[in-house]
Amino acid sequence: MSETVASPIRIGKPSIGALGVLALALGTLQSVVEPALPLLQRELDVSPAEGALIANTVLITGAVAAPVAGKLGDRYGGKRVLVWLMAVVSAGGLLAGLAPNLPVLLLGQVLQGVMVGALPLSFILVRKYLPTEQTQVAVGLVVALFTGGGMVGTLIAGPLAEALSWHWMFALPAIAIIATTLVLVRVMPHDQPAPSAGGIDWPGAVLLSGALLALMLGLVVVTRGGLPPAAIGAVAVAVAGLTAGWVVVERRAASPMVDLRMLARPAMWHSVVLTFVMTAGSGLVAFLMLQLFAVSADGYGFGLNTTDIGLLLLPGAIAGAVSDSVGGVAARRFGPRAVVVVGTTAMAATMIALASLHTEEWQLVLARVLIAFVAGIGTTALLAGITTAVETENIGIATSLLVVTRVIGLAVGFQVGGAILTAGTDPTTGLPAESAFITGFTTAGVVSALSLLVVRITRKGARA
Template identity: 30%
Template sequence: MSAATPRVLVVALCVGGITVALMHTLVVPLLPVFPELLGVSRAQVSWLVTATMLAGVVGAPVFGRLGDLFGKRRILLLVLGIMLAGSVLGAVSWSYGPLLVARALQGAAFGVIPLGISLLKDALPADRAGSAVALMSSTLGIGGAIGLPVAGVLPQYTGWHALFWLASAMSAASLLLAWRFVPESPVRAGGRFDVPGAVGLSAALICLLLPVSQGSEWGWTSPRTLGLFAASVVIFLGWGAYQLRVDAPLVNLRTSARPMVLLTNLAAILVGVGMFTSFVLIGQVMQAPVATGYGFGTSLAVAGIAQAPTGISMLIFAPLSARLSNAHGAQLTLLVGCVLLAATNLVQAMLPGSLLLVVMIITVAAAGTALTYAAMPTVIMEEAPPTETSAANGLNTVMRTIGTSTCSAAMGAILVTFTMTADGQVLPAPAAYQLAFGIAAGCSAVAAVLACFLVALRRRRTAAIPLPELVAENPQVTGPADRTRNPGPAATRSGPGSCGGYRSRP
């Protein structure tokens, strides 16, 4: 391993984050043609997305906790190696079975996001950690924004295997960068790995998300769907009771129940819906025939190019969000992002008639996504103990995935329910997109309300700190007007490596 400057460290980890996020949207544009290419049913093809999602929601908290216990760099290299193996397997696969295994291995790498966030927090000085963590968290959206157009355009000229060779190259580059430039964190948690807790959480999440993703195929009232939902509730209750009794739990539920953490995780689910709706639907709107009354009749390539500014927008606004968070608190940053998502989804529900206007709207929506994704880990790490940051961020990543998975299932059901005939094709009716974007706007608005409570909690904490104590810990605070620059009594000064210059309360 070579010594790395802070900038090189950030680049090394963010390349891994973008690559991981790319895996989740890699095959989405190809789903309509995979049944013919692989000789399987449409229901079987949907598992190429479901397997990745399920492996991701299990891998994020499990690998995050393993990193807290055994070394974040060590587990990061392991996870990146798994992603590389899955990408290579997909590149050499010509049948459904190996490709399904490859997609599951790619999904398991979702743990890179929480591990990267914690490594940056532990390794960087306080004045660099905020913007770096913000950018790392936003890679989850940046990779998705880049992945959809790339996955839509590249196979037209090279074949679908090229996507997996591209994923293999990016995975290998991520692994090499991490091996050479990412140092091991000195922060370790005590105790053993909670195997029963990992098994219980995995089972509960699978029982929840499996019917969410497959409910439209199985039937929402079928015994299999309802049975899995019921099993999820029962397992979650039993798992929660066990986590409260064990000495070193997989997820510290007492920390997760703190208002700041709980409200942030709830907002993460809703933000996932608000963000992913645009990612999933806007390309379909662009390519829909003009005869529908809402479509623009673009080609797949043009639609991909039109969505390119979203990735650029997220790259710009992710580091800028750190400045807003440092000045006014990450809670306010989260609020601003949620308001932008609510506003842009509401405008999209009106089905604008200008392609340029649509591109402008989704670019602003991407900025809102960057702000929300960048703010959430900062709020979480102000509350979580330093030895549990990877696991806590892993849980937050799971919450985002629950939101995006629920969004995908709900939007799919809406589009097949409200249909029309145009140019001899059965296509979603305008009402379908109006309802879908309206739901996304509503979810984003509720997330904004939760963010308002977070802002109020932060201000209440700040107001409760005696001014002499603030001045003693922060010499830059000179009077009452500066009190809002501090995170509140939950945080105390720490040295280099703490997020934003503060460490969590015990």
């Protein structure tokens, strides 16, 4: 008598569709803040530096959640952990939708940040339940819908805020996430946990979160002015202490969240430095542009509403999405170093040009498209290049380090932009002076240009 072999469980279009719609809703929730940031600053009566925190709390949580989510999914099952995360994200969206002040909104943003873990968990599920030839198609669909959700959020933030209120920018996507998660619970089968080597680096995750939050909050309080030197020193000590503690924990952890030992390799830390500089520069300029679109003052500024800002940001969002696919191709054809050098040079030139050319909307839109495109190509080329510079078993560690660096760089850029504008705010008008924008654009350009010199020097040292 022959034994009956159980057929492997497969998922169909309803399950893939639910994952795709969920990615669309998550991308929308993640992106509504950017075009509405000037509006949120006015409604909550906060400074540009405090406003930057609204966007950065999602990035900070995401930087920690991204490497942890996959391990949790392997240990407890992708579906179970995905549902847990969506419960947290939904609570964050609803809390932000009800937020009466900045602290409550920030808490909602912190909870929403775990949405970054949804993508690796979705990939776990499609890999388990689809044949190889269909997995790539499903992964591409999920990523494309997440990117598309980002564009949807950019466009609907203004109409929702102006027709209803800014609270609905967060509440409606959160409601969509809740509904889609309920569908996913019914149509997606439970997956079995996989054997997991090593534990989860919770101390490292807590210390990294604390260091990043201390840095962002420190930039806010320092730029307000009026702090005694001892208080400023205390902030610096707190940031340095948390960072040093994180480094110690990561070096000793059996299964670190970010394996810092990889930084001993010249190719790795060259890539980390360049990734940080490119994303920090693009984040700084993106924040300055947002504020410049919204500010209304004699001689500069445009006084645009959230809907208009969203429309002007859309070309840059499209350029950034396209650049991710172009970067890998360019790296294969011309080499990662050539792509990064050309891209960083173009970024520096564009940023410095903005210091004097920022009086017309088309100048800012064109600059944002160029910066988003070359930054996307450059960071993707670095990711592609590092996969050939390290051993196969270390590719995951190396690329995760660059992904975390990319998120941290963007967050730092936003916060530095907020700090520059807050420090340059006229106390009589409550508006940043035009000179503060010029300082910000110039700073971003000079740092981008200097990074090329740093890489050249370190490259010579590595050869020697």
